[in-house]
Amino acid sequence: xxxxxxxxxxxxxxxxxxxxxxxxxxxxxxxxxxxxxxxxxxxxxxxxxxxxxxxxxxxxxxxxxxxxxxxxxxxxxxxxxxxxxxxxxxxxxxxxxxxxxxxxxxxxxxxxxxxxxxxxxxxxxxxxxxxxxxxxxxxxxxxxxxxxxxxxxxxxxxxxxxxxxxxxxxxxxxxxxxxxxxxxxxxxxxxxxxxxxxxxxxxxxxxxxxxxxxxxxxxxxxxxxxxxxxxxxxxxxxxxxxxxxxxxxxxxxxxxxxxxxxxxxxxxxxxxxxxxxxxxxxxxxxxxxxxxxxxxxxxxxxxxxxxxxxxxxxxxxxxxxxxxxxxxxxxxxxxxxxxxxxxxxxxxxxxxxxxxxxxxxxxxxxxxxxxxxxxxxxxxxxxxxxxxxxxxxxxxxxxxxxxxxxxxxxxxxxxxxxxxxxxxxxxxxxxxxxxxxxxxxxxxxxxxxxxxxxxxxxxxxxxxxxxxxxxxxxxxxxxxxxxxxxxxxxxxxxxxxxxxxxxxxxxxxxxxxxxxxxxxxxxxxxxxxxxxxxxxxxxxxxxxxxxxxxxxxxxxxxxxxxxxxxxxxxxxxxxxxxxxxxxxxxxxxxxxxxxxxxxxxxxxxxxxxxxxxxxxxxxxxxxxxxxxxxxxxxxxxxxxxxxxxxxxxxxxxxxxxxxxxxxxxxxxxxxxxxxxxxxxxxxxxxxxxxxxxxxxxxxxxxxxxxxxxxxxxxxxxxxxxxxxxxxxxxxxxxxxxxxxxxxxxxxxxxxxxxxxxxxxxxxxxxxxxxxxxxxxxxxxxxxxxxxxxxxxxxxxxxxxxxxxxxxxxxxxxxxxxxxxxxxxxxxxxxxxxxxxxxxxxxxxxxxxxxxxxxxxxxxxxxxxxxxxxxxxxxxxxxxxxxxxxxxxxxxxxxxxxxxxxxxxxxxxxxxxxxxxxxxxxxxxxxxxxxxxxxxxxxxxxxxxxxxxxxxxxxxxxxxxxxxxxxxxxxx
Numbered sequence: 012x013x014x015x016x017x018x019x020x021x022x023x024x025x026x027x028x029x030x031x032x033x034x035x036x037x038x039x040x041x042x043x044x045x046x047x048x049x050x051x052x053x054x055x056x057x058x059x060x061x062x063x064x065x066x067x068x069x070x071x072x073x074x075x076x077x078x079x080x081x082x083x084x085x086x087x088x089x090x091x092x093x094x095x096x097x098x099x100x101x102x103x104x105x106x107x108x109x110x111x112x113x114x115x116x117x118x119x120x121x122x123x124x125x126x127x128x129x130x131x132x133x134x135x136x137x138x139x140x141x142x143x144x145x146x147x148x149x150x151x152x153x154x155x156x157x158x159x160x161x162x163x164x165x166x167x168x169x170x171x172x173x174x175x176x177x178x179x180x181x182x183x184x185x186x187x188x189x190x191x192x193x194x195x196x197x198x199x200x201x202x203x204x205x206x207x208x209x210x211x212x213x214x215x216x217x218x219x220x221x222x223x224x225x226x227x228x229x230x231x232x233x234x235x236x237x238x239x240x241x242x243x244x245x246x247x248x249x250x251x252x253x254x255x256x257x258x259x260x261x262x263x264x265x266x267x268x269x270x271x272x273x274x275x276x277x278x279x280x281x282x283x284x285x286x287x288x289x290x291x292x293x294x295x296x297x298x299x300x301x302x303x304x305x306x307x308x309x310x311x312x313x314x315x316x317x318x319x320x321x322x323x324x325x326x327x328x329x330x331x332x333x334x335x336x337x338x339x340x341x342x343x344x345x346x347x348x349x350x351x352x353x354x355x356x357x358x359x360x361x362x363x364x365x366x367x368x369x370x371x372x373x374x375x376x377x378x379x380x381x382x383x384x385x386x387x388x389x390x391x392x393x394x395x396x397x398x399x400x401x402x403x404x405x406x407x408x409x410x411x412x413x414x415x416x417x418x419x420x421x422x423x424x425x426x427x428x429x430x431x432x433x434x435x436x437x438x439x440x441x442x443x444x445x446x447x448x449x450x451x452x453x454x455x456x457x458x459x460x461x462x463x464x465x466x467x468x469x470x471x472x473x474x475x476x477x478x479x480x481x482x483x484x485x486x487x488x489x490x491x492x493x494x495x496x497x498x499x500x501x502x503x504x505x506x507x508x509x510x511x512x513x514x515x516x517x518x519x520x521x522x523x524x525x526x527x528x529x530x531x532x533x534x535x536x537x538x539x540x541x542x543x544x545x546x547x548x549x550x551x552x553x554x555x556x557x558x559x560x561x562x563x564x565x566x567x568x569x570x571x572x573x574x575x576x577x578x579x580x581x582x583x584x585x586x587x588x589x590x591x592x593x594x595x596x597x598x599x600x601x602x603x604x605x606x607x608x609x610x611x612x613x614x615x616x617x618x619x620x621x622x623x624x625x626x627x628x629x630x631x632x633x634x635x636x637x638x639x640x641x642x643x644x645x646x647x648x649x650x651x652x653x654x655x656x657x658x659x660x661x662x663x664x665x666x667x668x669x670x671x672x673x674x675x676x677x678x679x680x681x682x683x684x685x686x687x688x689x690x691x692x693x694x695x696x697x698x699x700x701x702x703x704x705x706x707x708x709x710x711x712x713x714x715x716x717x718x719x720x721x722x723x724x725x726x727x728x729x730x731x732x733x734x735x736x737x738x739x740x741x742x743x744x745x746x747x748x749x750x751x752x753x754x755x756x757x758x759x760x761x762x763x764x765x766x767x768x769x770x771x772x773x774x775x776x777x778x779x780x781x782x783x784x785x786x787x788x789x790x791x792x793x794x795x796x797x798x799x800x801x802x803x804x805x806x807x808x809x810x811x812x813x814x815x816x817x818x819x820x821x822x823x824x825x826x827x828x829x830x831x832x833x834x835x836x837x838x839x840x841x842x843x844x845x846x847x848x849x850x851x852x853x854x855x856x857x858x859x860x861x862x863x864x865x866x867x868x869x870x871x872x873x874x875x876x877x878x879x880x881x882x883x884x885x886x887x888x889x890x891x892x893x894x895x896x897x898x899x900x901x902x903x904x905x906x907x908x909x910x911x912x913x914x915x916x917x918x919x920x921x922x923x924x925x926x927x928x929x930x931x932x933x934x935x936x937x938x939x940x941x942x943x944x945x946x947x948x949x950x951x952x953x954x955x956x957x958x959x960x961x962x963x964x965x966x967x968x969x970x971x972x973x974x975x976x977x978x979x980x981x982x
Contacts, residue, residue, distance in 0.1 A: 015240075017247055018045070026432045029402065029413070033428060034239065038247075041226035042255045046417060046427045047242055048234040048410070054102055054902040055125045055235030056410025057242075058116040059136060060418060062260040063108070063223050064196035069211035070203015071219050073108040074150035074168045076115075079220070080106065081145045083131075084138035086525050088518040090836075091131050094526045097827045098890025100124040100897040103408050110188070110201045110347060111262045112422055114415075118408040120902055122237055126245060127527035133249045136224055144513050146213050147506075148836060153491070155504045162488045162503070164209055165862070171841040172203045173797040174860030177477075178681040179278045179357070183291050183470050184341050187353045190274050190466035191297045192265045197347055205797075206483075226250050228258040230421055234410030262348050262423065265297060271465040279476035279795040281982040290471050292364045293340040293355035294371050297464040300349055301419045304429045304436040305443075308395070310350060312440065313454050314343035315391035316383060318354055321591045322603035324387065325354065328374040330667050334367050335359040337674035346415065348423050352459070355468075358674050364469050375460055379452050388444065388451060390607035397611040399433045401562060401637075403904060477795050477961060514837050523886065529893050531933060538925050539900055541912040550743050550768050552761075553916060555751040555909040562611065563760055564637050564906040566749035566913060567650060568618070569740040571630040571702070572778040578736055579705045579781075580714040582632055585736050586615025587668050588659055589634070595656040599664065602653070609645045611637035619703040621850040623919035625808065628699035631747070631917075632740065637906065640756045647767040654741050655770070659733040666722045673715040680712075680982055684800035684959045685844065685859040687792070691957045692804035694786060697851035701783045709792060709981055743771040747917070751909025787977040789956045791965040794982040798841075798860040799960035801867040805950050808852030812946045816931025817939035821878070822847040822854070823898070824891040824940075829877050830856060833870035838863050849928075850918060854950075864958060864965070872951035878944025883937045895932050899925075 018036040021044075025032055031050040038045065063072040080092035088094060095104055103118035115136055117128035151166035175181050185200060192198040200207075226249075233242045278291075301307055317325040318338060329338055336358030344351050356367050404412045413431060421427035443450045473479075492500070546552040571582060590606070590613060593599035606613055613636040620629040634654075638646040659665065680687060690708040693700035704710050721729055746768070752760060812818075826845040834843040840861035847854045856871045903911060915921070956976070958965055965978065 015243070017251070018243055022426070022428065024428065026428070028400070028434050029431060033431070035427060036243065038226065038250050040255065041250050041253050043226035043229050043231060043250055044421075045231040045233070045243065045246065046421065047239050048413065049239050050234070050236065052235050052409060053120045054118055054408045054410070055120070055122070055237050056103070056116065056118045056233070056408045056414065057125070057129045057132070058114055058232040058411070058414045059132065060112050060114045060230045060232070060422065061136070061223050061228050062111060062262070062422060063113045063219075064111045064260060064262050065199050065201050066196070067210070068200035068204040068207045069215075070150070070168055070172060070200070070208050071211055071216060072113050073202045074146070074208075074211065075216065075220055076106050076108045076113050077149040077168055078141060078145045078216075079135045079139040079224070081149065082140040082142075083134040084140075085134040086131055087140065088522045088526060091135060091526060093827055093831060094523070094890070095128060095131060096894065097824070097887075098528050098893045099128060100529070100893065100900070101128060102897075102902045103411060104128065108201055110197050110199075112418065114418075116411055116414070118410065120900070123533075124529070125237065129245055130527065133246065137249055137252070139220070141217060141220060143213050144510055146216050147510055148514065150211060150216070151208050152506070152510065153503045154507055155500065156507070158497075158500055158504060161485070162492045164484070164488070165839045166208070167835065167839055167841060168203055169205060169208050170798055170839050170860050170862050172208065173205050173862075174681070174841060175202060176205055177279065177796040177798065178678070179280070179291060179470065180339070180678050181682065182276070182278055183293060183339060183357075183468065184353070186274070186276050186470070187293045187295045187340065187466070187468050188344070188351070190272065190468055191295055191351050191464070195263055195265050197265070209487075223258065223260055225256050225258060226253050227256045228260050230418065232414045232417070234413060264300075265349060267297070268464040270463050271467065273467045275469045275471060277473040277476050278470045279480070280472040280474055281793070281795050281980065289336075289358045290361040290364070290469060291339050291355065291357040292359060292367055292467065292469040293353045294368055295340070295351060295353040295466045295468065296459055296462050298350040298352060298458050298462075301345060301423070302425050302429060304433075305439045307345065307350070307430065308433070308436045309440050309443070309451075309454060310343060310458070311345065312391050312395050313451050314352065315394055316387055316451060318342055319391060319394065320603050320607055322387070322600040324378060324383070325371065325374050327600070328370060329354070329356055329367070330671065331663075332367075332370055334363045334370065336670040346419050357678065358670070361469060361471055364467075368467055372460070375455050378455060379460070382449065383451055384604070386601070386604040386608060390604045392441070392444070393609070394607045394612065396437060399437065401611060403906065406907070408902070409904075474795075477797060480797065511837065514832070520884065528886070528890060531889055531892065534893065534896050534933070535900070536929075536933070538922070538929055540922065541908045543912050543916065545916070548765075549773070550746050550748060552748045552764065553750065553913055554757060554761075555749075555912055556754045556757070557751055557905040557908055558753050559751060559905045561640050561756075562637055562752075563640055563643050563646075563756065564751040564909055565635070565646060566910060567634045567636075568631040568747040568749070568913075570745035570776065571617075571632060571740070573739045573742070573745060573776060574736060575779055576781045578732060579702055580711055581732055581736055582617060583615075583706050583711070584668060584672060585733060586617070586632055586634070587672070588665065588733060589653045589657050590615060591668060592661060592664055593658055594652050595658060596652060606649060609638070609642055610649070611639075613646070613649065617703075617706055618914065618917070619699040619706075620914060620918045621697045621699045621848065623850055623924060625850060625852065628697065628702070629917040630699060630702050635910075640752070640760075643760050644763055647763055651767060651770055654737075657737070659730055662722065662726050662730075665729070665733075666719070669715060669719050669722055673712070673719055676712040676715060677982060680794050680959070681796050684794070684796070685842070685857045688800045688802035688957045688959050689844070689846065689855050689857045691786075691790065691792070692802050692855050692857075692955055693848070693851070693853045694783070695788070695955055696804070696806040696848075696853035698781065698783070700851060700853065702781075709979075712981065741771060742776065743768055743773040744776050746771065747913075749909060749913040751906055787979075789975040789977065790958070791962075791976045791978045792957065792959045793962045793965065793978060793980045794959055796960055798862060799864055799958060799964055800857065800859060801861050801864055802855060802857040802957045803868060803871045803950075803954045804853060804855035805954040806852045807854050807946055807950075810946060810949045810953065812852070814849050815939065816928045817935040818847055818849065818943060819895045819928075819932055820891045820935045821940055821943050823895050825874060827894070829874060830870065834858050834861065834867050838866055838870070840867065864960070868956065871954070875944050875947035875950055878940050878947060881937065881940050881944070883940060888935065888937060892932060892935055896929070899929060899932070
């Protein structure tokens with residue numbers, strides 16, 4: 012071991028598969044561990060993680076996660092987190108609570124910004140103010156507006172978890188996990204059970220921070236291209252304020268069960284909607300610890316074999332059984348000390364629960380008796396290996412995903428290198444596959460069939476469950492109130508007034524000045540270009556010369572304007588059918604095995620964009636594939652086969668796809684309620700958004716319900732529609748191709764691409780004219796939820812506004828200041844958004860997991876007056892501008908850059924236009940805010956209102972629009 016000043020270097024080594032040098036240090040004085048990854052990634056990541064196993068379900072770790080970001084010793088503003096959201100160049104800024112740990116993570120491409128973010132977060136976690144008012148705001152408190160009203164609970168986390176407990180998928184996952192770990196912290200609700208959150212005291216909250224938020228209980232993580240020695244200096248400033256401390260945060264192992272256990276619970280559902288009065292169930296097994304890495308990797312491959320593909324044998328058996336509508340369960344959970352596997356079905360008749368359990372057991376036994384198809388093993392192995400080598404983290408920083416991966420062993424005092432260096436364990440697993448004929452079958456026997464540590468969880472739908480929960484909450488509150496005298500009630504009322512006063516009191520200029528920030532001259536004046544070559548051949552081909560490490564990314568787009576209006580909702584199903592129904596040459600199982608065994612995957616999605624002139628739209632179905640360069644011909648052959656020879660005539664298979672899609676839409680209504688409301692609002696503003704709602708929103712759900720009946724009642728008509736959609740779409744003149752690849756591989760790919768395109772039929776394009784049906788302007792969408800999603804919007808181009816880049820700054824500021832303060836901080840909602848589409852003119856405000864209705868709408872309506880009278884300091888204005896520049900310059904991986912360039916090309920968002928937008932953003936003044944307020948003067952009276960929530964809350968909570976609100980039952 013090598014000494015480095017105040018640190019001991021425990022281990023150093025290269026991780027060639029990540030092109031990274033890694034160093035693990037221990038801080039001498041405190042015992043804190045630091046894992047430092049150095050590479051050429053400009054998107055730098057820092058994280059600090061504490062082991063925080065809860066002792067109850069009050070949500071103490073979760074509430075503390077929120078609260079430490081509400082002011083600290085060095086940064087004494089109400090919410091440093093929000094100030095950073097307003098005015099930093101961050102590419103990631105968040106914190107999250109797990110069942111046994113709490114993580115605080117920041118990322119930025121700018122070194123100065125990165126260091127600023129780290130300093131604010133370190134001061135927040137080690138020296139937070141943790142005032143009682145913060146605990147009440149973020150956790151819970153009694154709320155009264157006057158002495159005659161009943162007591163209610165308020166608090167951001169309280170309402171967040173009410174929303175979580177309204178989601179059947181979420182509670183099934185929690186109950187499944189809790190059932191396997193009755194004797195450890197994993198058997199508790201780390202996020203907080205709304206029934207128990209009010210049991211948490213301020214004193215316990217403070218003690219939890221004192222006990223666990225200490226360097227001796229911390230894991231520090233760095234990743235990126237910054238100086239590794241500077242990293243140690245930055246955190247040393249904080250670590251040296253502490254002495255080493257013995258902290259009892261170790262997570263114990265769950266004692267094995269001797270026999271399986273069963274449990275039944277209830278969940279809230281709608282009363283009358285067909286298909287919703289069905290249950291859910293999972294079968295769950297506790298497996299092993301997350302080490303050794305060979306076993307960990309083998310279990311991830313086994314998960315993919317069993318349920319990771321539509322053709323996976325266990326998933327296939329569950330779906331084809333007809334016992335349910337979609338697979339349930341989390342699959343393999345690998346982020347806790349002990350892994351577990353959970354699978355089952357949703358949308359079942361509970362009388363069939365035993366049949367589902369038997370089906371799972373019989374299917375696994377069948378795999379032992381008959382062996383696993385070698386093509387399934389090849390497909391799963393290739394998919395997992397491709398994912399490891401590509402290291403594609405989607406919209407998240409790569410360093411964040413690597414941090415979470417290493418924490419699955421590091422948090423439990425194991426070597427953090429173990430799961431990052433994947434070549435040796437991967438080769439070890441491959442060797443076992445080659446040498447042991449029944450390798451994965453033996454894992455099934457060991458970890459599943461012969462494992463008595465198993466639970467069977469059933470969830471029973473109860474249309475009155477929400478009402479029962481509300482009545483029980485009211486009963487508890489009435490009991491509390493009955494124990495209060497007038498003096499106690501006056502104290503509650505005074506506390507509410509004081510809390511509101513603190514929330515409304517602005518931070519002083521001196522306090523705000525402590526938050527590190529940039530000056531406008533620190534910002535780049537030019538946009539970051541994405542290389543683009545356009546080949547104007549018979550088919551438009553876009554090419555992006557980007558370093559992709561030997562992977563070719565191919566997007567194939569089909570113009571949906573050739574479809575009649577009635578066909579539009581079929582498009583997502585058509586996209587799935589191409590990949591999941593088989594062709595003339597092979598059935599769907601063989602097709603999926605081939606896709607997964609030879610490529611990095613193919614997926615379908617839709618794009619719905621308004622063009623820059625606002626008059627037209629771009630609506631496409633996109634097939635997105637990726638493959639190593641040497642197998643591009645295989646990817647193109649597969650695409651050609653599915654587009655030209657897919658067989659849609661398997662009625663039962665298509666029914667399964669429709670039921671899966673319907674179940675996903677139904678179960679996503681609660682967790683994604685804010686997106687549903689936003690889509691419903693925007694459907695009024697542009698053709699593109701109207702089409703999006705037809706293919707992803709409430710209208711799509713209603714269509715799926717009708718289609719599920721039509722598949723049985725009028726299959727020939729459904730089949731004819733699918734064939735007609737293909738006939739209209741697969742036309743070379745309506746296709747656009749988008750390729751992202753480094754230049755060495757481009758000539759050979761272009762040659763293959765030309766041959767591929769020659770194989771498609773070619774005919775003149777005849778575009779359809781769609782006339783959207785009228786939708787209610789004021790709409791209450793009923794779901795069985797304990798919280799609401801409240802939206803209001805308008806097309807501000809229709810009331811005279813013309814785009815200026817300052818509108819992006821204003822929208823960003825509203826989201827992080829005005830709306831945040833009124834809807835989240837004071838109102839107790841979990842979140843709120845302000846989104847402006849600069850092409851369509853649609854401006855929407857939408858709240859997330861919101862206990863209020865009218866109060867939130869009032870805040871929206873007051874926005875115009877707020878902007879007209881705004882007093883904004885130069886510093887606040889600069890923050891807003893910087894925040895938007897950070898959004899414009901967000902970090903993207905190569906495939907995302909290529910896809911983003913495709914979207915910009917399609918809607919006419921060229922470099923000249925984007926340069927002007929950037930200049931206007933940088934030139935934003937306070938006068939722009941005031942002028943925007945004048946535009947919004949018509950927003951209050953002329954805006955549309957859409958609310959998603961329970962029927963009782965809709966009828967009681969919306970006063971101003973109650974008579975105009977059309978109630979539509981969704982769930």
